[in-house]
Amino acid sequence: MSFKHIVSRDNPVFKQLKKLADNSRERRNEGKTLLDGVHLIEAYLEAFNDAGIELIIIPEGQSSVEATGLIQSLEHIATIMLPTLMFAELTPVASATGILALVKIPQLAAPEQPAFALMLEAIQDPGNLGSMLRTAAAAGVETVYLSTSCTDAWSPKALRGGQGAQFVLPIVERADLIVELQNFCGNSYAATMQGESLYAQDLTQATAFVIGNEGAGLRKQTIAATTKPITIPMAKSALGSVESLNAGAAAAVCLFERRRQVLL
Template structure:
């Protein structure tokens, strides 16, 4: 379903795409986002994600992997001039293909299982990495506080490497309110009163919270944590990157479950 090529910055579809690529407000308003590159689009299609349109460059149309994606997607395909396409991507080397995709409605918050809470994690790369690790480690749902990076931004989507399509996500989540209904304990990486991570019980229903870079978990959330965890580190080392800390904690739970990512 090849459409007429877009050559002008005044084209209404191009204007919409540019807003979505650059403005969180527009992504929230329209409940739409852009998926940049064959890998993300392939992951979305493999997860039966609904795509609305594909945007391609002339070079992209000639690439076999892009041709296969166009055939699989079965949606309108809009050729776009290279100069215009370059304004829709942050990548130094153009992938040649973008997808316009709906942002799904947030699921109902779980009151059991294994839930990861992100409390004010602002770096897009860290948020995407956390989502990717959470999906791999069998997290059932992720709650992100209002201070977190936009999970549907191009940078978070790229760092997530397809995690968005398989992991239930609730952004701008009222963490304290949702914790009131959660049946399991809350665990947090904290210093005061903490026990060694490898001595803590991380099985069963569990909410694990990780805090903002530098600031850590907010005082209000920390006060709710009944399991305070300390990751062992060599003398003189004060902290880890939040993505590294998350991977250590999440996979300690996997180890305690006998090497499986699910209870």
């Protein structure tokens, strides 16, 4: 296997990779991102084959058995090797997995009238966003809409949290949620601390759930644009009650309650 050995941070290839790892605007402008680890790269290959993979990046030293096997299967793709410390600058985890891939960001077409949608407003934590996308894919969501203030769905941390969800789930980024809610042909529900119980809703028709920022929740105007606000009933005890679920947990409960009703 042949590869180019890059040892300088001034190398233009490394500079480009570092920008893509660190900067959402660079990823958006270039239409590219970095996949970290065997699982993500294999998920990308399963969805798109290797047509969108432009470069393989490996560290000096010994890789895992899984990474070595994947590297060998992709030996026809241009490969570079980096010193361990430079490689670590490109990966979001403390323990490097042994392989990165530079890929084109896929563009999955969203249905014009999805029957099941998730709308996210101002989600800030990339790992949390990735986890919510993974939950959405598992629950059968057809389209996810991300507001302009949401974190980037294609950052290395969001991709790691999604575990391949971004490759199978149409994602509309920088969406105007008010407009999307006005155009949605079904019932839309704002997850809030007040409102009717989630479990009192008929979710067997076209349904959209709207989840807000981890701390601030949803804006009043966004809530007003939905069919109604709903809440997830929580247990109370002599010790008091938890004030609220986090955004990821709330999304999971709502999405799988809809799936449960549809499967009845």
